[in-house]
Amino acid sequence: MVTEEEIERVAKLMKIDVHDHKEFVEKVHAMIDFFDMLDSAGVEDEEIIMRDLPLSSLREDKHIPFEDRLIEKLKNYKGSYVRAPKMV
């Protein structure tokens, strides 16, 4: 059973202020209940296969000059810095 506190904790971890806790608890709870059907899929012995991607198949990590000054496209900047709230 998912509690309101758990949802609040996850919302905090995801950095979201959730105003109407009751509404979110009910809907998120219904969704998680739905996911519980995975318990009856009988896949306990199944392996999880991941796709291996060797470093050699990645493109070369090289600097490509960019024609625009990206910082100037941002809404809040000073010099070469993004303006942000202070960290206490």
Place this chain on the structure above:
Amino acid sequence: MNLKISALEFVNEVKNGNISAEDFVSATIDRIKNIDEKLHAFLQVNLKAVEQASQVDKKIRSGEKVGACFGMPISIKDNICIKHSKTTCASKMLENFVAPYNATVISKLKEQDAVFVGKTNLDEFAMGLTTEFSAYGPSRNPWNTDYVPGGSSGGSAVSVSAFECVASLGSDTGGSVRNPASFCSTIGYKPTYGLISRYGLISYANSIEQIGPITRTVKDTAFLLNILSGLDPNDNTTIDNDKDDYLSGIDSGIEGKKIGLIQEMIEEGVDPDILSITNAAVSKLEGLGAVCEDVSIDMVKYSVASYYTISATEAGSNLARYDNLRYGYDFPVEGFEFNSYISKVRSKFGPEVIRRMILGGFVPSTGHAGKYFLKALKVKNKLTKEVNDVFKKFDYLIAPTVPILPFKIGEKIDDPVALFQIDINTVMSNLTGIPSISVPFALSNGLPVGMQLLAKQNEDKSLLQAARSLETTVQLPEVPI
């Protein structure tokens, strides 16, 4: 100017000098101005489209080499980046984001002289299947504007269906191209995973999503696939298709091919009208010489739960970057501490995005990962094995694209689990990476119903041939708008 032509017809008409790209694009923009207030397919219209089309005409007149699109007006889902244009993902969080680069699909279309008429509406960050979760208001179904057009690429499907362009690009994470294609009577294609580059598509669930064309005909989809497919150094999940020509042999037919009707997709919850329409489609295919049999894929029952668990987890990670500091809506930083500012501004995400992010934080978390996320990955694996086994016996699979008819705007918006279950017939293709296509097949109560055909991985060309065969059996009335 007759706007009700296919992409290939447009190319031929311009090539033969019967129409100019400029006149056609100009008439297209006029139509958007006239009818889009009712439909809300577009979030932005390209005011330079007519001028760009006239440049293509100039190239034709001067005998310069002209790209395969000949100035074709195409709309683009607003989660695909076009350089120097806004890309909002229908979210307040990207309200002022101007893309600094082109997605690979955009570069490829530009090289072929396509003209982008505008960016289309979607569920916020492509999370939804009705387009009601757009922060800028819902799109409406051109067959009946009280009804949803499907989603998340609802704006793209509406724009093609209502003759506001000749083709569109959407993205499909769990059915987001095929679902609105079914609801709006267009072709909707989800290619084999990796066939089309995702570079420049704003990420939602990278491991399963693909960009896909929405068109009026199967041949138009094949035409676009010829342009869009292939390896891209900027997306290392792309696959080498050896420059396959998807148009050649498209009329090869399906005589002698074996088609499996997926039982789990026509059982519980399927609308009786959809069921009888599915049986009619099977009869038509048999009439063309195919051999159809029932087939069972047990893991389909768990596919929606697996899909939402995986996609929410990836979404939670992908959307962590949006902090409203570099772009976003106006909300001053003064008076806030860093973390409280981020939490405050992120509450501007819409309700569906917030729900999925909370789920995305919950299902892979300590103490819950084994029960949810890891089990979802195991279901995905077992489903892939079952599907591969089925394709040892069958050439194609068939099922209705959506198990229910289009519904009214607002009818299901407050019931996320009911919305989840509508995805049951489309998510399998994303989880397993196989190609699938929705073909408009019938009307029920004046609303379109699409049939979905599926093939094994990398059999995109063969799948398009089967879809073309099915398409030849159908003649739907014109959209009433």
